[in-house]
Amino acid sequence: MNQDLIKQLSSFNLLYVEDEDGIRNNIFEILKHMFKNLYLAKNAKEAYKLYQDKKPDLIITDIRMPKESGIDLIKKIRKTDSKVRVIITSAHTDLEYMLEATELHLVKYIIKPITEAKLTEALEAFIKSYAAAPVYNLIPQxxxxxxxxxxxxxxxEHILTKKENAFLKLLINKNRIITYQEMETQIWDDSNIMTPNAMRLFIKNFRKKLPSGILKNIQGTGYRLVI
Structure with missing residues (x-):
């Protein structure tokens, strides 16, 4: 599998739901080194509890399972969560299932058997699904x-302030040193003055929300990311 794809997946958490032990174990062996965390469930009830506890970024679930189907599971989740990405797997090409599944805003619908090629295509679609709402890898995990x-x-999980969010977007999008002057004109608003003390406090708090060492001060000039 593409190493760049694996690197991108390493920042995300996956919940994999499959009632057949053999398939679940085989797919686990393929996926276990790709994601930050991988959670396994053998039925919808178990999966829903893990979803509530772990809040995964991606759910891969089979459709047909005892008592409650994968469709039922995702419908329940969609009542309160429109953002979690979902890939459905099925041994059936039943049109009714497929039509019902399309209403659940899926990333992909995989027809079994699950091959590495099908899985790769689905995971690439998962990464691309963030294009409209970008997610950036800073460093692994x-x-x-x-x-x-x-x-x-x-x-x-660190929530950024309005200034911090604007600054991080600027650092990533420009991919160069952001000067003190740019910080003052693009990060600070007219109601505030970027005094040396205000900037030092801002940077001190901002660093606490980033991986250690990735925000570098260029003396007398500004800041840049080292990633």
């Missing part, structure tokens, strides 16, 4: 989610 104004790392 650390991401910046622009739409949520937050930086997420292993076991931590």
């Amino acid at each position: 650390w991401i910046y989610d622009e739409s949520k104004s937050c930086v997420i790392g292993p076991d931590v």
Whole structure:
């Protein structure tokens, strides 16, 4: 599988739901080194509890399972969560299932058997689904989610202030040194003055929300990201 894709996936958490032990174990072996965390469930009830506890970024679920189907599971989740990405797997090409599934805003619908090629295509679609609401890899296992104004790392999630969000977007999009003058004109608003003390406090608090060492001060000039 493409190493660049694996690197991008390493910042995300996956919930994989499959009632057949053999398939679940085989796919686990393929996926276990790709994601930051991988959670396994063998039925919809177990999956829903894990979803509530772990808040995964992606759910891959089979459709046909005992008692409650994958469709039922995703319908329940969609009542309160429109953002979690979903890939559905099925041994059936039943039109009714497929039509019902399209209403759930899926990333992909995979017809079994699940091959590496099908899985790769689906995971690439998952990454591309963030194009409208960019998610950036800072370093392995650390991401910046622009739409949520937050930086997420292993076991931590930092909500950014309006200024911090604007500054991080500027650092990433420009991919160069952001000068003190640019910070004053583009980050600070007219109601505030960027005094040296205000800037020092801003940078001190901002660093606490980033991976260690990625924000570098260029003496006398400004700041840039080292990623």
